[in-house]
């Protein structure tokens with residue numbers, strides 16, 4: 110395969126950077142080999158050997174250039190022609206500058222952030238590009254602080270509804286250490302910056318800890334444990350990162366065993382390092398925290414030194430540099446330089462998502478509207494703005510990278526230019542965008558869950574769309590019309606490619622007419638790969654990003670061929686050829702070949718699948734694999750939840766049983782208690798009843814006795830003690846009876862007289878009338894009556910009434926039961 114030639118219309122120059130091996134991969138087979146270049150040339154091709162799998166094809170990929178494991182940041186800077194991007198933006202030969210795009214793409218942990226933002230000892234491409242920009246225009250740069258009119262004119266040249274601020278005010282408000290540049294004091298603090306009094310992330314001894322580690326960044330971990338890793342920014346002594354237990358109120362309390370992490374030693378730490386209170390276990394969506402004052406970094410790396418490197422600039426022009434930063438998180442755009450604001454209703458700190466749209470002053474050119482932009486006059490200011498922005502960038506600890514970017518980060522250097530000396534002259538703008546993409550990841554390896562798993566899905570999805578757009582590069586090489594619809598599939602591709610074509614580009618400046626067309630942006634893509642990492646994921650990325658590919662197929666058809674064969678019901682793929690090298694590809698146009706070449710001996714119809722379709726299918730396959738992993742995880746989670754529910758239900762049933770038993774016990778206890786009390790009451794009642802009966806009987810016995818005595822019948826022999834008393838009573842009775850006798854005699858006499866006075870016919874003997882008893886029968890009938898009364902227990906004077914049976918009588922009837 111020949112080295113690729115540059116196509117006429119190309120979205121990107123694509124470079125490959127291989128990262129050095131990691132200790133964890135010590136026993137892993139290297140699957141990615143760099144092909145020896147011709148003498149004096151830089152390598153451009155790599156071979157991908159599937160590890161331990163003879164059925165898979167051996168693939169060769171061609172890039173603009175390949176940087177091997179030992180390549181330095183300076184090698185990258187020079188080799189990827191960052192300088193030409195800077196020069197394009199500065200437009201040294203007059204006229205408008207050209208927009209530039211420098212982006213990294215790769216698996217998570219493959220070194221994208223390292224390449225863009227460097228290490229503790231070495232600067233990344235972002236810092237190097239800024240260095241070159243400021244050094245190149247140092248004699249032509251305007252000082253915005255010097256003249257409000259100048260500041261106003263720069264502000265008015267913006268077409269994106271931005272909030273523009275001078276760097277001095279912004280830095281003073283962000284880094285509250287009093288060491289701001291001297292001129293900062295002359296300006297009021299930017300009113301838009303919300304400064305909560307203090308964000309206490311460490312209730313125990315925040316001051317001590319924060320002072321000891323400098324600016325820290327708390328990184329979510331996905332191991333299911335509630336802990337964060339605090340990365341030190343001023344970690345000069347190689348102090349290891351500290352894993353801190355985070356209580357629901359973010360206690361930075363307990364230090365776990367030190368875990369060496371590369372980022373702690375890098376200046377990417379200072380970029381990625383920020384105090385973020387992401388709380389753990391991906392069961393929530395991470396919320397931004399209120400911004401607190403940052404500590405100004407004590408020292409920034411100066412290596413590699415590029416003081417000898419300058420880009421040419423337009424000597425007849427004056428320049429201004431405006432910096433903005435934003436991230437694409439879950440397909441939404443968030444400003445990194447505007448602090449989150451508190452939502453009154455929920456009391457949460459939130460960042461407002463911004464729109465990528467046409468504005469009033471930019472009707473035919475889409476811009477990210479409403480960003481905060483900072484006018485910088487020096488490299489130092491620009492670096493501090495970068496620091497502040499990266500503080501807000503979302504990161505999380507995953508199984509693949511302990512400081513993994515969870516968003517696509519955009520760092521934009523707007524270079525404004527106007528003719529020197531024209532005080533009211535219009536500014537033109539060209540933008541150099543440096544993009545640190547989030548890495549594609551496999552949920553299984555990254556061990557993500559919850560919110561981080563969702564983030565990973567969104568990242569992969571956007572990278573899949575990006576892959577489709579990169580595949581289009583082949584179509585462009587074939588002079589096909591670009592399919593602009595592809596770019597609008599997600600925010601990331603929209604932002605990356607909208608300015609890539611002359612047809613979609615117009616002037617940034619309001620002063621330019623709508624018909625003014627500008628050159629398409631220049632794009633540089635650095636693909637990072639780990640030769641010992643995940644073979645499948647790396648090969649997927651290389652397939653859609655490489656400029657050319659050559660495949661040598663084995664006898665056994667690959668899975669892809671099966672998919673392709675199934676997807677083309679009417680197409681018949683020929684038998685794959687035995688392992689052999691395909692003929693070398695001569696140019697990028699011809700280098701993208703179908704996987705299988707029709708064999709001369711087999712005459713079947715074959716409708717070749719285009720590279721774009723194949724790429725799309727491969728990307729789809731990657732996405733299917735990711736979704737399958739996600740489904741597996743969700744299934745596992747579902748199984749766990751089901752088990753938990755069943756346990757809970759079993760517990761509930763046990764509790765119900767126990768409750769019923771308990772109720773039964775209580776009921777039985779109450780019943781026996783009641784029975785006891787009832788039995789007691791019954792006994793009491795029976796006792797009192799029998800007592801009463803006895804008393805009644807005694808009473809009547811006495812009465813009968815007295816009566817009998819009065820008629821001369823002795824019922825019972827009186828005792829000696831009662832003799833006197835009885836004698837008295839008898840005397841009284843006798844007296845009474847005598848009186849009664851007397852009365853009766855008188856009555857008899859009266860009746861006799863009455864009788865004698867009546868006519869003989871009307872006379873009835875007294876015995877016959879019955880109302881005059883004879884003296885003899887009188888006593889006998891009285892004794893009979895008394896006997897009657899005694900037997901019926903009733904009073905002789907009262908009427909005897911038949912009463913219904915009482916309840917207690919019934920109970921008494923049931924008494925046998927007790």
Ligand SMILES: Nc1ncnc2c1ncn2[C@@H]1O[C@H](COP(=O)(O)OP(=O)(O)OP(=O)(O)O)[C@@H](O)[C@H]1O
Pocket residue numbers: 127128129215216217218219220221222223224228370371372375510512513514515546547548549637
């Ligand atoms: N070329 C390199 N030289 C030295 N260290 C490297 C290199 N590339 C990567 N690393 C180290 O590997 C680790 C992961 O790198 P980095 O954070 O840049 O990965 P990434 O691609 O940005 O991952 P993500 O997409 O998850 O953010 C870091 O500790 C980084 O310093």
